[in-house]
Amino acid sequence: MxxxxxxxxxxxxxxxxxxxxxxxxxxxxxxxxxxxxxxxxxxxxxxxxxxxxxxxxxxxxxxxxxxxxxxxxxxxxxxxxxxxxxxxxxxxxxxxxxxxxxxxxxxxxxxxxxxxxxxxxxxxxxxxxxxxxxxxxxxxxPENLRSYFFFDGERIDNLSKDNGSDEIKNAIKNIMGLEILERSIKHTGDASTRFRSELKNYGDSKTVHLIEEIEQLESQLKEFNTRRELLVKNLDVTKKQMKEIENKLKFIEGSQKLQQEKEQKDYELENIKTELKKINKELQEVVSKNGYLAFSYTSVNNSEVIVKDSESDGFGIPGIRSASLIDDLIQKGKCICGTEIKENSEHYLHLLKVKEYLPPQSLDSAIINFKTGLNIVKDNRKKFYEQLKELKQKEVKLQSAERKIREEINEIKSKLNEKDSEEISSLVTKLEKLEDSYSAINREIGGIDNEIRKLTDELNQKEKEQKKINSIAEKAQLAQRRIEACQTLVQTMEDIYKIREKLVRVQLQERITEVYRQFLRKGFDIRLSEQYELNVYNQNNNKVGMSQGERQITSLAFIGAIVDLAREQYKKEIKGAFEEGGIxxxxxxxxxxxxxxxxxxxxxxxxxxxxxxxxxxxxxxxxxxxxxxxxxxxxxxxxxxxxxxxxxxxxxxxxxxxxxxxx
The missing domain is CATH 3.40.50.300 (P-loop containing nucleotide triphosphate hydrolases)
Structure with a gap:
């Protein structure tokens, strides 16, 4: 355009x-x-x-x-x-x-x-x-993009504020073709629901009952997701109100210095919470990958005893250390004692019986390999415990730092409350109520997320049961095939969406970084989080607060980068299905x-x-x-x-x- x-x-x-x-x-x-x-x-x-x-x-x-x-x-x-x-x-x-x-x-x-x-x-x-x-x-x-392409100097810095992530996410979806995928997923899911209703008309009593259970689960999921969306919006509004009060406190004489200190502590706390999340994720990955080593102690000890006994007492038939020797004797047709060995003879069958009790390779070699394997397991177990210990020490250290900063923040709040100013006292009281509300909303979202996970697992199980049901009616079979086609299509589109979204975020991150470094003289890094928040980090990898001008530059870098990326996609000679872009x-x-x-x-x-x-x-x-x-x-x-x-x-x-x- x-x-x-x-x-x-x-x-x-x-x-x-x-x-x-x-x-x-x-x-x-x-x-x-x-x-x-x-x-x-x-x-x-x-x-x-x-x-x-x-x-x-x-x-x-x-x-x-x-x-x-x-x-x-x-x-x-x-x-x-x-x-x-x-x-x-x-x-x-x-x-x-x-x-x-x-x-x-x-x-x-x-x-x-x-x-x-x-x-x-x-x-x-x-x-x-x-x-x-x-x-x-x-x-x-699209109308919801108008403020990105027709914007003023006051409006532009809103993108880099805490409440700008939804606007950024919607802009990316619209311009980069993600919204088309999102709509397609929704419409295909709606079609699947309609076909399932048809199936109720043709299926047997067991099918009808199962479909009703699925519909009930889908209805509950929809209610939880609707409630979650509302809570997330309330969370954003509460966060914005908290920020407004904090900004007011920064400009009131008597609370300015304390509020600036609190803001700095809030940034430190946010960085620590981010590091704790990383540590927890690393712990989960380490335990998921190597947790079995924690239960290997008894097995390793018992195995070492068996190996030791085999080395001292021998294993299998005395004098014969591997099955390969039996194979050599049969091939030569003569035993080590000089007896001729003919196929299916008594001696031939005896050797085959002996072979069943022997290792395929040299026993000495097998024992050496087994001991090496045991040593590797012991070494890996030791490393596993060392890694766990190191991560837990980091976690404890960060938790201690988190407690200390929270105490310092509470002390700053107490000092603010002690100020002989009705305005400061009123603002601090409002802020505390908002913080309590913010925590309560967060807890409710966490509970809803848990319910959504359980309902999703139950729904998946019911859908698997539905697929196993064989219906004789031709129309029921057709409806079932349609449902399965829709479900497959939705899953495919969701997979494409995840891949496409990740690719767009990577492309946009690269372009924003490039533009941002041209515009800002400081050596800061700008990062687009998975929640589409624009955050800026200093040389020490700590998130930093920004002045109005720096926020303006941050937002301008985003808008410029997304326009530039959309233009690049539009001008491609060969474009993917969702790479329409635009001028x-x-x-x-x-x-x-x-x-x-x-x-x-x-x-x-x-x-x-x-x-x-x-x-x-x-x-x-x-x-x-x-x-x-x-x-x-x-x-x-x-x-x-x-x-x-x-x-x-x-x-x-x-x-x-x-x-x-x-x-």
């Missing part, structure tokens, strides 16, 4: 019709729009959102129509407020227009109509009006506001490489200097937002903005 132009007609402070055309040049892919505070930069960004989705994130969002245009209108005149966007996608050219009509009555009363939206596309010489524009718009640029523009309002001089220069130097089209809306102070120096040679289009301030211009008592192209 590439933007060609936007037309704003009496939208907010944009008076009459204002047109901004965007650069589509490969070498000069940057469009710069200059505007001072209050001139309509944020309104311009919201114009995209309103046009595409009918959504606004502005104060007084119901006041869409420009005041000057309403003032100029005569009684019974109609005033149109509209935004139209021309864009192209997959060789199709689109014109999307959303408008609202207002009619001016007597005594300056205004009556507003309902918003209307129209989407027209052209391919070749033909054009067509799309009857259901919402579906087509969401196919091209996405980056429209940024004030992306440099919270950054220092060095970081502004780094961002300005590299941001144009991440997308085929970059649109930057900036104030003069943000543009001048490092940003202009890095981006001026990349500009394909440039505009100035000229704002009429009614406080300064008495002849025009209404605010309005005009977009003027800079030539």
């Amino acid at each position: 590439l933007l060609e132009e936007i037309r704003l007609k009496n939208f907010r402070q944009y008076y009459n019709e204002q047109i901004i055309k965007f650069s589509k040049s490969a070498s000069r892919n940057v469009t710069v729009i200059h505007g001072e505070n209050g001139s309509g930069k944020t309104a311009l960004l919201n114009a995209f959102s309103w046009c595409f989705y009918g959504k606004l994130d502005l104060p007084n969002s119901n006041l869409l129509i420009n005041e000057q245009s309403l003032k100029d209108a005569h009684p019974n005149d109609e005033v149109e407020c509209s935004v139209s966007v021309k864009f192209s996608d997959n060789e199709k050219k689109y014109i999307l227009k959303r408008r609202i009509i207002a009619r001016k009555e007597q005594q300056d009363k205004i009556f507003y109509g309902e918003p209307e939206v129209q989407l027209e596309y052209k391919i070749g010489g033909n054009s067509e009006i799309i009857m259901n524009p919402t579906d087509e718009i969401n196919r091209i640029l 996405y523009p980056l429209v940024m309002d004030s992306p440099f506001g919270a950054l220092d001089s060095d970081h502004r220069e780094r961002i300005a130097k590299g941001i144009h490489k991440l997308s085929d089209q970059v649109i930057v809306i900036v104030s003069t102070s943000q543009w001048r200097g490092e940003v202009e120096g890095q981006m001026k040679e990349l500009i394909g289009k440039e505009y100035q937002l000229n704002y009429n301030d009614p406080r300064l211009n008495k002849e025009q008592p209404y605010e309005y903005t005009e977009a003027v192209e800079v030539m």
Whole structure:
């Protein structure tokens, strides 16, 4: 998708019709729009959102129509407020227009109509009006991704905050084709449920009873999963509320230092908990792989006694140490005593009987090999216990450090409670209640996870029983085959999803790291966790807190990386089934506001490489200097937002903005 132009007609402070055309040049892919505070930069960004989705994130969002245009209108005149966007996608050219009509009555009363939206596309010489524009718009640029490609400097840093993981996860699913797989898994699972209901109509009583049990288990699983999703959302909200209170405490005189200390301790505690999880995982793996060695002591000792006895007393037939000697005698046809050995003779059969009691190889060699094996087992057992001891020592040490930090955190809380400030005391009390609530929700989630595991195991067992049931009815057999096909398909798609998700995370991790290192001067590492959280670690591998500017850079690295990766997939000559990708523009309002001089220069130097089209809306102070120096040679289009301030211009008592192209 590439933007060609936007037309704003009496939208907010944009008076009459204002047109901004965007650069589509490969070498000069940057469009710069200059505007001072209050001139309509944020309104311009919201114009995209309103046009595409009918959504606004502005104060007084119901006041869409420009005041000057309403003032100029005569009684019974109609005033149109509209935004139209021309864009192209997959060789199709689109014109999307959303408008609202207002009619001016007597005594300056205004009556507003309902918003209307129209989407027209052209391919070749033909054009067509799309009857259901919402579906087509969401196919091209899904609504839940709008804030990633039309974002402002304040919104951008939210991605790297604690509550941003769900947004990141949804963005990745949409752009990287994972959502298609997710929907396919759900729809196929629904089909399997329908076929099972059919089977009830044709199956025998045992089949019907089993299906009812399966349906009941599926219903319980659905309820638990729904409850779990709700709890996870509550957990995120609670975590966000806790963070807000902690931030307030950081800026209140009297609690600032203590809260900063607590925040540092929280980071240390989080790092220790992460290490403890690693240790527990290692312990599980070690015990799972080598736990049998703990029970080998008696067997090894008994084996050593047997070997010792065999070495002193001999084994099998005295004088004959291996079965290979018997084979040699039979082959030669003569015994060591000189007796002739004929097939099926008495001596021949006797030798075969003796052979049954002898080892296939030399007894001495067998004993040596067996002793070597025993020594290996003993050595492995020793290493196993040493490894266990080392891991347990680390675990105990970390647990001790965890207890100490928790005590220090509790001491800081006590000091905060002792502060002679009603505001601090109130915030600390709220924080403690939220922490208790957070722990309770976590415990409930843990209990639900346990129930889900048990129900899943029981469901799997019932489904196996169902597959064993042989039904005579042809329709029942057909329904059963359909169910099994759906189950196989769901399992296959789930396997593909896991592989695809892991691959996407690895690819995205590499790209985010690459972009992040270009943008941030510190030697920090950015990591995307399995829960799609963006975390930053210092040189000591400890998670670090970030300033607003650093959070902004972190979020920008993610957005830029995912746009770049989607573009790379789209341009592949040979693409996989779920590697559609796409071309996405980056429209940024004030992306440099919270950054220092060095970081502004780094961002300005590299941001144009991440997308085929970059649109930057900036104030003069943000543009001048490092940003202009890095981006001026990349500009394909440039505009100035000229704002009429009614406080300064008495002849025009209404605010309005005009977009003027800079030539």
